[in-house]
Amino acid sequence: MFGLFKRGNSSKEESKRPLYKDLKKNTEEVKKLFSHGVNSDFVYRKVTSNTNKEVSIFFYASIVNSQKIYDGIIKPLFESEKENLRSVIILEDLAESYDFDQVESDINSGKAVIFEENSDRAYAVDVAEFQHRAVEKPENESVVKGPQEAFTESVSVNLSLIRKKIHDKQLIAETVEIGERAKQAVTVMYVSDLVNQDTLKNVRERLNSISVDNVRNIEILEQHIEERPYSIIPTLLYTERSDRAASFLEEGFIVLMMNNSSACLILPVTFWSFFHTPEDRYLRFLFGNFSRIIRFLALIITLFISAVYVAITNYHSEMIPPDLLLAITSARERVPFPGVFEVLLMEISFELIREAGLRIPNPLGPTIGIVGALILGQAAVEANIVSPIIVIIVALSGLSSFAMANISLNYTIRITRFIFIMAASFFGMFSLMGAFLLWLMYLASLKSFGTPFLAPLSPRYPSARDTIFRKTAIKEMLRPGFVKPQDMKKK
Amino acid sequence: MQGKERLTAKELFAITVLMIAVKIGDTTPSLLAQHGKNAFWLMAPIAFFTILPSYLLLMHLLKKYKDKNLVELIEHILGKRAGKLVGLALFLITFFSMTIDTRNYVEEIKLLYFPEATTSLVFIIFMGVCFFGAKKGFETIGSTAWVLFPYIKITFILLVILILEEVVWQRVFPIWGTGLGQIVMEGMKKSSIFSQLIILTMAYTSLRKTSMFHKGALFGALIVIVEITFFFLLYCTMFDYNSIEKVAFPFHEITQYVNIGSFFTNIETFFMIFWLLAAFIRFILYLYFTAWIFGAVFNIKEFEPLLLPFGYFVVILGLMPKNAIQNELLFRENYLDMITPFFLILPFLLWTTAKLRGEFKK
Numbered sequence: 001m002f003g004l005f006k007r008g009n010s011s012k013e014e015s016k017r018p019l020y021k022d023l024k025k026n027t028e029e030v031k032k033l034f035s036h037g038v039n040s041d042f043v044y045r046k047v048t049s050n051t052n053k054e055v056s057i058f059f060y061a062s063i064v065n066s067q068k069i070y071d072g073i074i075k076p077l078f079e080s081e082k083e084n085l086r087s088v089i090i091l092e093d094l095a096e097s098y099d100f101d102q103v104e105s106d107i108n109s110g111k112a113v114i115f116e117e118n119s120d121r122a123y124a125v126d127v128a129e130f131q132h133r134a135v136e137k138p139e140n141e142s143v144v145k146g147p148q149e150a151f152t153e154s155v156s157v158n159l160s161l162i163r164k165k166i167h168d169k170q171l172i173a174e175t176v177e178i179g180e181r182a183k184q185a186v187t188v189m190y191v192s193d194l195v196n197q198d199t200l201k202n203v204r205e206r207l208n209s210i211s212v213d214n215v216r217n218i219e220i221l222e223q224h225i226e227e228r229p230y231s232i233i234p235t236l237l238y239t240e241r242s243d244r245a246a247s248f249l250e251e252g253f254i255v256l257m258m259n260n261s262s263a264c265l266i267l268p269v270t271f272w273s274f275f276h277t278p279e280d281r282y283l284r285f286l287f288g289n290f291s292r293i294i295r296f297l298a299l300i301i302t303l304f305i306s307a308v309y310v311a312i313t314n315y316h317s318e319m320i321p322p323d324l325l326l327a328i329t330s331a332r333e334r335v336p337f338p339g340v341f342e343v344l345l346m347e348i349s350f351e352l353i354r355e356a357g358l359r360i361p362n363p364l365g366p367t368i369g370i371v372g373a374l375i376l377g378q379a380a381v382e383a384n385i386v387s388p389i390i391v392i393i394v395a396l397s398g399l400s401s402f403a404m405a406n407i408s409l410n411y412t413i414r415i416t417r418f419i420f421i422m423a424a425s426f427f428g429m430f431s432l433m434g435a436f437l438l439w440l441m442y443l444a445s446l447k448s449f450g451t452p453f454l455a456p457l458s459p460r461y462p463s464a465r466d467t468i469f470r471k472t473a474i475k476e477m478l479r480p481g482f483v484k485p486q487d488m489k490k491k
Numbered sequence: 492m493q494g495k496e497r498l499t500a501k502e503l504f505a506i507t508v509l510m511i512a513v514k515i516g517d518t519t520p521s522l523l524a525q526h527g528k529n530a531f532w533l534m535a536p537i538a539f540f541t542i543l544p545s546y547l548l549l550m551h552l553l554k555k556y557k558d559k560n561l562v563e564l565i566e567h568i569l570g571k572r573a574g575k576l577v578g579l580a581l582f583l584i585t586f587f588s589m590t591i592d593t594r595n596y597v598e599e600i601k602l603l604y605f606p607e608a609t610t611s612l613v614f615i616i617f618m619g620v621c622f623f624g625a626k627k628g629f630e631t632i633g634s635t636a637w638v639l640f641p642y643i644k645i646t647f648i649l650l651v652i653l654i655l656e657e658v659v660w661q662r663v664f665p666i667w668g669t670g671l672g673q674i675v676m677e678g679m680k681k682s683s684i685f686s687q688l689i690i691l692t693m694a695y696t697s698l699r700k701t702s703m704f705h706k707g708a709l710f711g712a713l714i715v716i717v718e719i720t721f722f723f724l725l726y727c728t729m730f731d732y733n734s735i736e737k738v739a740f741p742f743h744e745i746t747q748y749v750n751i752g753s754f755f756t757n758i759e760t761f762f763m764i765f766w767l768l769a770a771f772i773r774f775i776l777y778l779y780f781t782a783w784i785f786g787a788v789f790n791i792k793e794f795e796p797l798l799l800p801f802g803y804f805v806v807i808l809g810l811m812p813k814n815a816i817q818n819e820l821l822f823r824e825n826y827l828d829m830i831t832p833f834f835l836i837l838p839f840l841l842w843t844t845a846k847l848r849g850e851f852k853k
Contacts (some may be wrong), residue, residue, distance in 0.1 A: 038567060103651075163679055242532040316604070316760045318757050318760075319757050319758065319761070321755060322754060342575050355737070427608070428604065428605070429604070429617060429764050430600055430605065430616065431616060432618035432764075433767045433771065434616065434617075434619075436768075436773065437624060437635070437639075437771050437772070438620060440622050440635055440638065440639070441623075441627045442627070444627070444631045444634040444635045444638065445628065445630075457637075458501070458633070458635075458637040458638050459497040459499065459502070459503060459630070459634055460499050460501055
């Protein structure tokens with residue numbers, strides 16, 4: 001145990017050692033560091049150049065473009081008459097490094113590192129070519145009207161998607177390295193003359209304060225930088241749509257990206273950023289707002305319908321019109337369970353179908369439909385386990401929950417729904433409203449990177465008032481004031 | 492206090508209206524109707540205009556001193572010792588009005604919707620919600636009030652529209668009810684139903700700008716008096732003088748009269764949920780302000796831990812009256828009469844003292 005600790009410490013000190021003057025020593029050291037010979041894709045090439053200079057080149061064959069190495073490094077070395085390596089290698093990115101620590105991270109990030117004779121510096125040439133998918137259509141946030149380019153698992157591709165949309169020299173893509181053991185770069189994007197500097201500082205500080213071995217992608221990064229890990233409300237927006245990220249950038253928000261995620265994180269967020277979809281904006285004023293009303297309705301339905309059903313049938317049955325009451329009672333006549341139990345049973349079954357439907361291998365997909373619809377729906381009713389009206393209620397609440405496209409908010413709402421059902425079963429509308437009020441107050445009290453969660457509804461800030469409804473495109477002249485951008489006006 | 496850059500006139504407006512105008516939904520109208528019969532709606536403006544000069548004077552004073560809330564102002568003008576004493580009195584008054592009012596609301600919920608439940612259980616749930624709500628702090632309460640405000644008011648307006656066909660306007664006559672003198676007298680005695688206006692000035696320094704407080708509070712007060720008077724008028728014209736004094740909860744009574752079309756005939760629960768939200772917010776504010784006043788008087792900066800003991804005492808004390816009738820007709824009635832002079836005199840006392848001490852000349 002202690003030995004382990006000791007070794008960890010000493011290796012850290014060792015990696016800070018500067019490079020040697022001697023090529024042989026340097027070569028041996030790097031070979032040792034990367035277990036050359038065991039590590040099958042780690043390549044070491046010794047080249048004697050045109051001017052009779054000995055040069056060692058190191059790289060990982062699996063993450064570099066070998067054509068580029070040949071054209072940009074090896075060929076010039078053989079052909080060039082010049083002495084200085086800087087003028088021999090004509091590739092766009094040539095950096096110098098002076099210690100083994102730097103050399104290590106260079107090789108790991110897909111650079112070819114070149115050592116020359118009698119020199120204590122190494123040259124790192126960017127020849128990285130990590131494998132990634134092509135730009136594809138968004139799978140989880142589809143729109144009918146609007147661009148169809150989703151992010152992919154490569155920051156440079158994602159950057160290009162965003163730069164394509166914002167031609168602004170102030171659009172900055174800053175890199176922050178995180179992780180103690182295997183470093184990964186987080187790209188922080190913002191428009192520098194819009195973004196709020198305090199928020200940006202806050203983000204940088206949080207990124208720098210992460211002390212774990214490795215953060216692979218933004219999905220995990222999200223959990224490291226959020227303020228309230230136990231909260232049911234997400235405080236960062238996760239989106240795979242490049243157009244969405246671009247529109248947020250232009251309003252002064254900050255976007256985080258990493259190489260292994262086909263999505264980005266946007267901050268700070270408000271409730272509305274989860275509630276909106278990009279399509280609201282692409283549709284004309286009236287159509288966009290219509291779809292928002294529908295979505296708001298879906299939000300209300302999915303949160304309340306099961307809970308209200310429980311509350312009304314158990315405590316306020318006088319509220320149901322007599323004909324409907326008779327219909328419900330006759331349907332429930334042969335069902336042995338209490339109403340709450342029935343609702344919970346169906347809600348949980350629905351969650352099961354959803355979870356199983358996500359995990360099931362594609363060829364088995366249709367089974368879910370059969371099991372879900374037939375067994376849980378029809379058969380359960382015929383066996384008098386649940387009443388048909390419950391099936392309708394739960395189907396409606398499940399269907400409406402799909403209208404909340406954002407994955408994070410979706411979970412929030414599904415969990416909240418269960419809280420509300422429990423509350424309603426306790427004291428009807430009284431406890432349900434109590435639970436709702438506390439939930440709402442919790443929402444109102446939240447902050448995401450200093451931005452109140454319900455802004456600009458309350459507290460009020462000068463903004464385009466883009467909440468449940470939006471204005472016409474011409475009238476939206478202000479950036480959201482709650483992000484405190486440096487420039488409020490859009491014109 | 493906290494959250495200075497957050498709240499604006501809008502939130503204060505919502506707070507003011509929700510805190511006071513909810514009285515249309517409790518037993519205040521029936522309390523007034525005991526004296527005013529079918530003219531009790533006139534007692535609301537009378538009570539309001541009785542307290543208005545005091546209120547405006549207080550606002551004037553607050554404006555003069557700029558960065559002081561109510562208790563700080565009292566202590567500044569009256570000096571440490573006397574100020575603390577008046578502050579303590581203010582606290583006790585607020586605390587006991589909260590206790591009596593909470594019992595009142597709890598009885599209302601229980602009698603109307605959960606007749607088989609015990610009062611104590613309803614009480615505990617009610618205060619539990621209020622406690623957790625109040626714990627979120629003033630800015631959150633303000634934001635929530637503003638978020639819910641439109642929905643609550645829209646349902647109230649819907650209720651008015653639906654009830655209008657049942658109303659017989661001639662029932663306002665005889666216009667002075669049991670006599671002008673009695674109405675004026677009783678109305679003035681009950682002006683403490685607007686005393687929350689004065690208690691709300693505790694939040695004077697908690698908005699973005701103090702000018703916003705004036706805007707929000709005065710506009711709120713205007714809406715409050717219009718709304719209360721109008722609803723009381725509706726009750727008068729709905730029930731007429733014989734039955735009005737026998738109706739305990741006119742708001743819930745009229746919600747039973749309304750229907751939307753011939754299918755939705757019993758929609759009182761629909762109105763009840765919005766009334767309930769308003770009531771929750773009201774008592775969250777009440778609890779918070781009580782703790783706030785206490786904290787200010789005894790120099791407790793972090794007064795939020797006080798919310799739990801206060802909530803607890805409200806439940807214990809609130810359960811002491813034997814029944815709703817005793818609570819309402821004995822305690823509340825007399826209590827409202829008793830505290831009226833305090834709120835009427837306090838601003839004048841402050842102003843005179845300040846004047847005598849020559850504070851305004853500086």
